[in-house]
Amino acid sequence: MTAKPTVGGQAVIEGVMMRGPEYVATAVREPSGKISVKTEKVSSITQRYPILKKPMLRGVVALGESLILGLKSLSYSAKLAGEEGEELTDREILMTMVFSLGLAIVLFVIIPTAAAKYIHSSITDPMWLNLAEGGLRMLIFLAYIYGISRLKDIQRVFQYHGAEHKTIHAYEAGEELTVENVQKHSTLHPRCGTAFLLIVMIVSIIMFAFLGWPDLWLRILSRVILLPVVAGVSYEIIKFAGHSSNTFIRLAILxxxxxxxxxxxxxxxxxxxxxxxxLEAVKPAPVN
Structure with missing residues (x-):
């Protein structure tokens, strides 16, 4: 049996964005109750530059393109859901990405790397120092996820996140996309961005453990430079795990x-x- 083309998605404000092989669609429930769907043809830069489809490179490209599409969909959904403001321009999207990346570097690189110096007196082995720093990074990440999950508005977005996963499960199972069929499925999915971020954390802990313990600025610089490598490795892991039925792999992604x-x-x-x-807006036509 031929595998179905992969469909991915993202929860947005009062809606869901889905991306298929050829189209990306954002469906939003407006305050009036009407569902508006914006569909656009999408193409990856990898189609113009096939070398970017190679393992490791494709993960970095996929992450960048997902961020851009996600921000555009969020901007569109905010406008339709009654939030103030207009859709973001390309320049504003770029600035938002730069700001988000900078904030992530501060939270998950600079703070744990700088804080690790306070345990330097009790741990002297470079590998254990790096592992301790990785532990701090993981704690900050988990605290951040838990903290935002307590926000009322975010809890509603997380409901749409669950709807996204359930719908993709039904699609991958070959079922008719009805509310009854979709609701039978799990809200958890192995290719979720949340799982990807956790793998990024784990891969970074393992990779950075072998970098020694140079001066603070060199530690920060090495981690920032290696972020694309970490993202590339993590993408390959999540891509493999998402299509694997191996028991060990299934346990590893738990x-x-x-x-x-x-x-x-x-x-x-x-x-x-x-x-x-x-999903209906991006679902590939059946092949006869």
């Missing part, structure tokens, strides 16, 4: 699924309807 219990909530039927419309 922590990523458990973490999704925080970032996904059970959706109501109306939220599932939005996710279904988004």
């Amino acid at each position: 922590p990523g699924l458990w973490l999704q219990k925080i970032t996904t909530n059970q959706p109501d039927d109306e939220q599932v309807e939005v996710a279904i419309q988004a």
Whole structure:
């Protein structure tokens, strides 16, 4: 049996964005109750530069393109959901990406790397120091995820996140996309961005453990420079795990699924309807 083309998605404000092989669609429930769907043809830079499809490179490209599409969809959904402001321009999207990356570097690189010096007196082995720093990074990451999950508005977004996963599960199972069929499925999915971020944390801990313990600025610089490598390795792991039935692999991705219990909530039927419309708009036509 031929595998179905991969469809991915993202929860947005009062809606869901889905990306298929040829199209990306954002479905949003407007305050009036109407569901509006914006569909655009999408093409990856890898189609123009095939070398970017190579392992490691494709992960960095996929992450960058997902960030851009995600920000555009968030901007569109905010406008339709009644938030103030207009859709972001390309320049504003770029500035938002730069700011987000900078904030991530501060939270998950600079703070744990700088804080690790306070345990230097009790631990002297460079590898153990780097592992301790990685532990701090993981704690900050988990605290951040848990903290935002307590926000009321985010909890509703996480319901749409659950609707997105349920709908993709139904699609991958070959079922008709009805609310009843979709609601039977799990809100947890192995290819989720939450699982990807957890793998990024784990890969970074392992990789950075072997970098020694130079001056603070060199430690920070080495981690920033290696971020694309970490992202590339993590992407290959999540891509393989998402299509593997190997028992060991399925066990290895369990922590990523458990973490999704925080970032996904059970959706109501109306939220599932939005996710279904988004996926229907990008679903590849059946091959005869």
